[in-house]
Amino acid sequence: MKKYMVVWGATFFVVVCVSLYLMMESVSTNMGKSQELDARLVEDKIARIQSDIVKNQQTIKEIKSYVRSMSHGDSAVLEKLQRVLDQQEASQGAELQGVVKGNQVKPQVYQSGGEVKLSGDTCSLAEGPNPESDIQMMKVYEELKFENPDGGAWKQGWRVTYPEGKWNSDNLLHVFVLPHSHTDPGWVKKYMDYYTQQTKPILDNVLNFLSADPRRRFIYAELSFFSLWWESLSESRKQQARKVLRNGQLEIATGGWVMNDEANTHYAAMVDQLIEGNQYIHAVSGFTPRSGWAIDPFGHTPTMAYLLNRSGVKGMLVQRVHYAIKKHLARSQNLEFMWRQLWDKDGSSDTLCHVMPFYSYDVPHTCGPDPKICCQFDFARMSPGRYNCPWRVPPQAITEGNVADRAAMLIDQYKKKASLYRSNALFIPLGDDFRYDQAEECERQFNNYQKIFDYLDKNPQLGVKAQFGTLSEYFDKIHELSGSEPGSRPREYPVLTGDFFTYADKDDHYWSGYFTSRPFQKQMDRNIETNLRSAEIAFSLAAVYQRKHRLSGFPEDQLMRLLVEARRNLGLFQHHDGITGTAKDFVVVDYGERLLKAENNCKTIITEAVSFLSMATKSDYKQNIFFDIDEIRKNHDSLITKNVIQVSDKPSSVLLFNSLTHPRQEVVTLHVSDPNIEVKDAKGKVITSQTDPFWKDSNEMSQDRFKLSFVTELPAMGIVRYQISQRKDSSSNSLATVTYYHGDGPSSQSKFSVEKKEFSEFSIDNSFLEAKFSGSTGLLQSVTVKSTGEKHRSEVSFHTYGARGGKERSGAYLFLPDGKAKPLSVGHPVIRVMRGPLVSEVSVFINHVQHVVRLYNSPGVDGKTVDMFNLVDIQNEVNLELAVKISTDVQNSEREFFTDLNGFQMIKHKVFDKLPIQANVYPLPAMAFIEDDKTRFSVLTAQSLGVASLKTGEIQVMLDRTLNQDDMRGLGQGVRDNKVTPNRFRLLFERRSTPPIKAKLSGFPSMFAHVAYLHLVQKIQKIPQKSSIEVPPLLSENSFLSVPLPCDVHLLNLRSLQKSYDGDIKRGDDSALLLHRLGVDCGIPSSGLQCKDTQGKVKLRDLFNDALGVKEIQRTSLTLLHDKGPTSLDSDLTLSPMEIYSFKVKW
């Protein structure tokens, strides 16, 4: 009886389906009348319906005959019936595919758009001369021979002497000895293990020893550790700690969450971890950092000097500078200088910088030029003990009997070191990695040195006044002796412009490997940076809105805790063994898990804040119910996948959040469960969309996942609701067509039209560009800019480097290649081309790389750049480094090329043949370009990697490296934990209207390139509603700005400030608003941008809309510790190019 029910039920279902299908066909034909239907299409449909009717009649006949035989209860018959029903379903499906296959929307042809008028001070930096300087690093590189003679005791220097009697009781050398401990928040141990095993004891000891004697000093930097320690202290110990901070015994230098890497880091993340640390130390202790301290980052950037300067720091110290540069600077007593930005016209960014002269920051290399002697003054190496002196002369405890001799030996080193500097003040660091973790060590260092100081005090004729002193006390002494003010230029000090990359510590050991090591985490870092910025902004808007309107429901406290955790986890990774990829495998895993936590926190915050802000009635908002962001990363080492939106005929909402402060037109892509879709914009208008197959591999497409793309229009800092629904006959939706040049193509029946072609050159295009590809390799050959007709050679190729032989080989830090790059043989790879009205792409499957070049047919900046994506896998290789090269016809003279420093500024490089390949590799955090008089070619990158431009016209980007051995810099392992790693670039050809200024040492992106870069990294956040959930009424469009900001003003952050740092994390009333005015090269016209140039004028009253209503704005220093008084809301504020401005906003 049951079987009867099933069969009759099924039959009834088939009949209903068929009837519904027929009805829909006729309805849609009627509805379609408004569309342009030609007679042929109508005829086609009638023919199809007729054929359907015939087929359906046959099916029903068959079903009837089977059912008649059912009285015998035969299961074989039932199975047969099932098959018939399946076939019927399948054939209907095939018919439907026929409908969509035939449906191709004609691509829209977009116009280029008007040119953005640029003038005045917007252009002034690019057009003006280089800033004046006494030492220019490019010139130093041109002049230096980079010979490496043996300098004796100071191996990389020379035999230093000083005039006898130069220092005496009337002309004292003021020596500041500064105990320090370098504590890496993760390297060969995990962050928390370092804390519990070493850093906590260090800080406990420091507090005890400083409190016991007011003459003692100590310097410390990493707030990520300090905050853990602080939270472990009793109130009385906190009071004790506040006392040694207040009286100047304990100096917190830089005050960042970490001592950040300076090569791979982006300035947004540098600023963020600086604010987190500065805010923390100031809130808990009242301390404000005055000096910068960077003894271990592997090369140094002027961006750091700028950020420290604008945070109120008066002097800074750096250590890892190329040994030949150190020697060169030391020769002319130029190891201390005012570091000036390459774009700074009036020297307002000048920051006093001290370069440590010798090989390392350990004691043997800090008291003077002779490590064998200096080692004897590292009293932690006294025997018996944990440490010793490799020069085999151990330290002696200072006694009355030996103090005269020992002091004489030491001050000889001091005087030699002092002769490398201009002033009569001398700085002597006294420490090493994780030192002072045992009380005995502290005792030995503090007591023995005090004995020497006391002896020198009693013997002024020796000419040395020595004491424990902080870095700030040392800088103050320089100013006191020169009669200058802290922060100003001491008398006769030189000005230096340029950077300190690429670092070498000896021989040809250039540290350019770490620009690329662990690229998976480098990519993940940038993804979290963009998510954190979106989360910060969306959270601030939602929290402010809630308080303003006295609402409740938005979980402010809970999300603020997630936000602070995300800031700190991302901040931790900016450490110089984090983003650099120079930690042990299990430490990389630990960082990865923290990054994943940060990523997930940000996604939760964005989802909740954006959905709260989108509710038409805010009381309808419920946490974690209606929406879910579209990205998922399951594990710390897995690729991001996308949520599949389950579409039905009922419209489903997707919220799109643009965190940028100008309107944005861009193609967005979502993953959906059905290929046939209709998309409606905020006004309910149906817009063109395209569905692409989702590929499981080169040949197999998913049957239940598809990629849906459409062009969005989003207001400045706004949220727009789009609606998508399943429409079998949507005339606005196109299915991509697929062409295979090699490879079999999908074996299963496809909903998409698939064709196979023989090798021949082929192309894809959009409204603005045509990209041509090789028919045999599928790799890009040229790009033609349609508006000018200019065709640019742009040959993409892949290359590999091996590791050279011998004892010293490439590792996590070092790049020591076995010669020039070798072309990677690509053979005849599978080439798969997809074309459609909105997105066209070429995928090539070669050994180690899945390589995709994509063109978006969009009126926005994405329509005028070539998107390049690689999925790299070198997990099965040994000692191999992979690079992608783009060779163009740009004639960059003298092989000059530009790369960015921290995404903040561009600096010029030249290829030096006197240097090895590894010395000509530079960090690529954001952008590189080459140019001639007519054309500029830029590579914009969505992740930090290494870059070189070894031949005219080419840019080479390092993609991944796997290295089997340690490179002897303390890590104790190679780099073998490679992952399948994504990386993404935009390629941009621009036409110069005026030739570049040849002598210029800095570069500036065009306005267009700036916007294109922002669009690449600051992605549109896509937040679809959860399926089968009834969503309350939503605002269809919502912008939080009254007036968009000009093109060259970037909202770096809108950061909610924390109320207090003792106890529970809560949001305070104020927000930090950070604006950065970008520096622009006006010699490259920029058209089609949806923003204006206002010469840097911004009216703060106009900035946010009335629903948020700013009450008061106060200008402050970069990390918000030095207030500069209220700023008028009504007057125009003028921002200078390149400058970052911080404000505290009261709502």
Ligand SMILES: [Zn+2]
């Ligand atoms: Zn370190």
